[in-house]
């Protein structure tokens with residue numbers, strides 16, 4: 139089978155196509171014929187030698203990618219939840235070696251959900267790591283409640299565009315940040331309010347938020363403390379929470395922490411239901427053929443992607 143191998147940490151030119159053997163599923167795994175994958179900033183960071191690179195660097199070969207949509211073609215002997223021919227999607231083996239950039243991949247059955255008939259394979263591939271992150275942060279971590287006010291940074295991005303839709307589904311009042319070019323997009327996702335971060339400081343505009351979901355990093359978590367009410371929650375996913383943020387948060391009785399998404403088939407099933415019902419939609423910014431995966435990396439590296447970038451495998 140064809141797979142995209144990372145030769146060594148570095149630029150997108152280090153992603154090369156190679157023929158390697160089809161993997162064999164373990165007892166609790168399925169073999170998936172991969173049809174489409176999505177690319178995330180963590181793929182780029184890991185490619186550069188950051189993020190999860192240390193976990194993968196001793197494996198041979200290194201195959202990036204965690205987000206798949208495809209068809210089950212073989213099941214391990216203990217798998218009862220899925221069978222050959224099932225169309226599935228999910229974020230597999232995260233944080234670990236996902237090996238999604240390949241024509242076939244093995245994955246624990248309990249990292250996957252069945253793809254609803256009503257959504258395309260591309261939409262399914264898009265509704266994986268980014269959607270799971272938004273789901274886990276809003277439901278399990280922040281425990282966002284109906285009527286609460288939430289500020290979602292980078293509301294037009296992969297994670298942000300799912301977060302806005304899920305927060306609205308939960309009944310929250312949503313304020314999203316993005317540049318002016320994404321105003322219509324973010325409002326159409328359901329955001330009640332919009333801050334153009336290139337023209338205004340969000341902390342001058344937003345007051346008394348219950349929750350901030352930071353997907354930007356840098357000084358955003360620190361600045362976000364100013365918009366939270368006493369007792370509010372700040373969940374950050376891009377980078378960590380500094381000692382300074384922890385200290386100031388404590389003085390305002392704010393809870394601030396970082397979340398790392400993890401593979402979870404039950405969560406994927408919830409996302410599948412919401413996608414099937416049309417409650418949340420994956421917005422696909424651009425699709426690339428498998429051979430042009432380096433271009434997909436370059437697009438994510440612009441930091442200006444609206445929604446998700448998809449790669450068609452076969």
Ligand SMILES: NC(=O)c1ccc[n+]([C@@H]2O[C@H](COP(=O)([O-])OP(=O)(O)OC[C@H]3O[C@@H](n4cnc5c(N)ncnc54)[C@H](OP(=O)(O)O)[C@@H]3O)[C@@H](O)[C@H]2O)c1
Pocket residue numbers: 178179180267268271291292293294295296297298315316317318319320335353354355374375376377397398399400438441442443444445
């Ligand atoms: N910890 C975890 O589990 C986890 C999970 C998923 C993602 N992440 C991290 O979260 C970050 C976001 O991921 P993603 O997939 O959503 O990225 P993405 O899709 O590449 O984000 C692109 C979006 O960011 C917006 N943006 C850029 N700078 C901004 C700023 N200062 N304020 C507001 N919006 C800004 C852009 O909007 P404009 O074009 O309008 O500027 C664009 O729509 C990445 O660092 C990623 O590694 C972490």
